[in-house]
Amino acid sequence: KRIAGTVISFSRTTEKHTKEYITHLVQSAYYDTEKDIVQLQADPRLFELYQFDRKVLLQLKAINALKRRESAQALYTFIESLPRDPAPISLARLRARLNLKSPVFSQNQTVRRAMEQLREIGYLDYTEIQRGRTKLFCIHYRRPKLKPPHDESAENPQLPATPGDVSPEMAEKLALLDKLGITLDDLEKLFKSR
Known part of the structure; x- marks a missing residue:
C-alpha cells in the first residue's frame, strides 16, 4: 500500500502556464496471501526507474548468498556498479572501498x-596480476544471477595464444x-607508416 500510495509529479513552469504530470510508483497492485502471490504493474512511463530497481533486485541474490560476509558484500555492490568489461581494479582501490582500519597486510588478506x-x-572470475609494485584484479566476467549463461563462450572469449617468451x-x-x-598487423602498418 505504501508503494502504491507514493505519488510522483513532474512539472514545468513557464511565464504563462504550468504543465504537470502526476503518477504513482505502481499503476496497480495485487496480492494474495493464501497463494503467496504479489503482482505489481508499473507505470510504463517510469521505465528508467524500474530498470535501475531491477538491477538492485538482482543484487539481492548474491547478497543473500554472502550472509555474514560483509567485506564480500561491499565489494560485490562496488563491482556490480562498474561498467561492462571494467579496467583492472587495484588492490589499493578495493582496500579503500572497504575502509578498514587494520594494518595493510591484514586488509590485503x-x-x-x-x-x-x-x-x-x-x-x-578474476586474475590477480602485478604491474610494477601495484597489484591489480582483472575481472573476466560477472554473473549477477549466479548462473552461467547458455553460451559460456560469449562470456569467456578465448584470447589468442601468446608465445612463451612474452612477459x-x-x-x-x-x-x-x-x-x-587492434591486431599486430595494424600496429605493424602504423609503425611502418611513420
Whole structure:
C-alpha cells in the first residue's frame, strides 16, 4: 500500500502556464496471501526507474548468498556498479572501498578472501596480476544471477595464444589490444607508416 500510495509529479513552469504530470510508483497492485502471490504493474512511463530497481533486485541474490560476509558484500555492490568489461581494479582501490582500519597486510588478506568468496558463489572470475609494485584484479566476467549463461563462450572469449617468451605485462597489453580490436598487423602498418 505504501508503494502504491507514493505519488510522483513532474512539472514545468513557464511565464504563462504550468504543465504537470502526476503518477504513482505502481499503476496497480495485487496480492494474495493464501497463494503467496504479489503482482505489481508499473507505470510504463517510469521505465528508467524500474530498470535501475531491477538491477538492485538482482543484487539481492548474491547478497543473500554472502550472509555474514560483509567485506564480500561491499565489494560485490562496488563491482556490480562498474561498467561492462571494467579496467583492472587495484588492490589499493578495493582496500579503500572497504575502509578498514587494520594494518595493510591484514586488509590485503581481507580483500583477497572477499574476492575468493565472490568467486565461490559463482558471481565472478578474476586474475590477480602485478604491474610494477601495484597489484591489480582483472575481472573476466560477472554473473549477477549466479548462473552461467547458455553460451559460456560469449562470456569467456578465448584470447589468442601468446608465445612463451612474452612477459606477463606484455601479454596483458596484447590482450588489451585484442579487446580493442587492434591486431599486430595494424600496429605493424602504423609503425611502418611513420
